[in-house]
Amino acid sequence: MSRYILSSAIAMVITLGTASTVSTQATTAKSTQQASIMVNNQVFAKGVPAFVKHGTVWMPIDTVIRAIRAMSDDVTYDGKTLLINNLALQTESLKPQNPGTIDIADGGFVEDHVPVEIVKSGTSDVTYVPVWYVMHTMTQGSSGAYASWKNGRLTLEDHALGVPSSDEIDRVMASAVESSAKGATGEHFVLTGKPVSVTAPNGDTVTAAIGSRSPSADGYGQVVFFFHNRQFVGLDSNDEKTSIRSVKPAGDGGMSFNVTYANYAWSDPLYSPSLPLVTVTFAWDGTRFSPIGKASIPSGATNGLRVHVNPTLSSANVGVPSAPKDAKQAIETALPKGATLVNRPGTDSPYLSVDLDGNGHYDYAAAYSDGSTRQTGVMVVDQENGKWSVLLNRLTDGTELREFNAGAMTGDGTDSIAIQSYVGDGANDVTY
Known part of the structure; x- marks a missing residue:
């Protein structure tokens, strides 16, 4: 049981x-x-x-x-x-x-x-x-x-082993907010260039990715995002850098990176820093990335702005591809009259990706609250011949969504959907 x-x-x-x-x-x-x-x-x-x-x-x-x-x-x-x-x-x-x-x-x-x-x-x-x-x-x-x-x-x-996907990196960077002394600027970050990864013999992986503020009129304003396997673990620093020239494996056989920064004198124009480039080595210590040696990020590399990452948003839906627009539309169109979508607990999205038949192509699911009974329901759409259609639409006995996840549960290469909903003083059962 x-x-x-x-x-x-x-x-x-x-x-x-x-x-x-x-x-x-x-x-x-x-x-x-x-x-x-x-x-x-x-x-x-x-x-x-x-x-x-x-x-x-x-x-x-x-x-x-x-x-x-x-x-x-x-x-x-x-x-x-x-x-x-x-x-x-x-x-x-x-x-x-x-x-x-x-x-x-x-x-x-x-x-x-x-x-x-x-x-x-x-x-x-x-x-x-x-x-x-x-x-x-x-x-x-x-x-x-x-x-x-x-x-x-x-x-x-x-599950977290391996390099982060582009969706996972984008999700973390989108949760990073730039701020000045006056408060948030409204700008977030997007991936610039190709992430760099180092894998240990046991399969443990670390990744460094440069994020640039967006929108940006000049293309400057960057930070390095570090990942341990597929988990975001921190920035090179919370000070935004004007320009990061490169990120490379340190070449020391360890899980470390050399990050090279442009270094500006106070009167330098953005396009022409006059001070020598500075390279700082960041190493993974099992908990976080920290600079090693005597080198540190120079003040001439920073631009006076700060960057903060929302940990709740950065960890939400890790490993889950974003639902395409037409899949979302198919779900929303098929909702019962008066029903409303319900965000997955701990996330800001109602949508869930799942590979139900193990063919490597994602179906998409969403939980909703029925307009008349207030029961929690789940709807799944799949794509055939380029068109999304409803594969499953089912109500649970509960009225409040407690959990909504997917994963391998049977060992046969397919995913399953697990949904929990609050029913009051009911039994704590799982059926499968």
């Missing part, structure tokens, strides 16, 4: 396409096999003992826990409850387990009464857990992990 730890809420998962579990041909008898585990594109374990029972692969829970921890996730297991990235969760908020079962929780999402089986191995006992339940909990929960199974391999990946 799946549920969310969310007071007085009901959740529904909508899956289009064929759902699959981690399985071979279903059988009530065990068939043994060996499995492997990949973590963030690196081989974590080979020859892991496993067996198939009731059509689902079971693996040693201790091995699975170590693999999750390899992604730097916080995990605890007390023999009754497996907690992932929610160590503050009060165990009394979980239901008592039946004999031979455990609860698995990731953030506020819980899989109740997950079966486990103890197998004798020499002089010790090894606890096995169905891998599908672990995968499902992690993809439903807030760990930000992607879990999949294929050809005897469990793959765990941090």
Whole structure:
């Protein structure tokens, strides 16, 4: 039984396409096999003992826990409850387990009464857990992990790994505001040139991108935006620079960049700085980018303006392509009479992208409030022969949107949509 730890809420998962579990041909008898585990594109374990029972692969829970921890996730297991990235969760908020079962929780999402089986191995006992339940909990929960199974391999990946997309960079830069001593100028930032990325052997990536204020009559006014994997982590400084000449990997084998600034004397025209260029090396310390060595951004490189990034807007919809105008129009046209779109919690947009059939082309969804019943609904449109049409239009039992997300939940390469809506004193159930 799946549920969310969310007071007085009901959740529904909508899956289009064929759902699959981690399985071979279903059988009530065990068939043994060996499995492997990949973590963030690196081989974590080979020859892991496993067996198939009731059509689902079971693996040693201790091995699975170590693999999750390899992604730097916080995990605890007390023999009754497996907690992932929610160590503050009060165990009394979980239901008592039946004999031979455990609860698995990731953030506020819980899989109740997950079966486990103890197998004798020499002089010790090894606890096995169905891998599908672990995968499902992690993809439903807030760990930000992607879990999949294929050809005897469990793959765990941090969703944030990799370089940020142009949409993600644009979203962060659009949330950066230029200000003067008199207050905000109304100008934001846009990407200039090509972002520069450095990837470590373990797949960890850092990216630097130059943003220029927009609109701009002269083309000057820039800052460097830094990303760790696909997460924005800060600017080179909050002081706007007049002109950034280049950003390059530092070439020291580490996760660092050389940023070169134009340096102006107070009387120099914009087109002709008279002071020597200054290069500052910024290195990733695991938390933020900081200048190293004796070099620092000179005052002659700055223009007296400040830049501030709205963290809420910069993190909203990370990884989600913007819905095209005609897809939005198709959704809005198909809304029931009197219905209004509802923004996704924590974002400033009602639209959600989702690849429901796993073909690499996005469909688009939106949540809305029904005009007559006030129930929360979800609508999905897809494109065929260049035209967007309604693929799904469904009402939930709730009247207030609590969560609206999409992601891989079945392990079959397709996305699913999860929507939670407040119903009052109702059960905390997830159906899928």
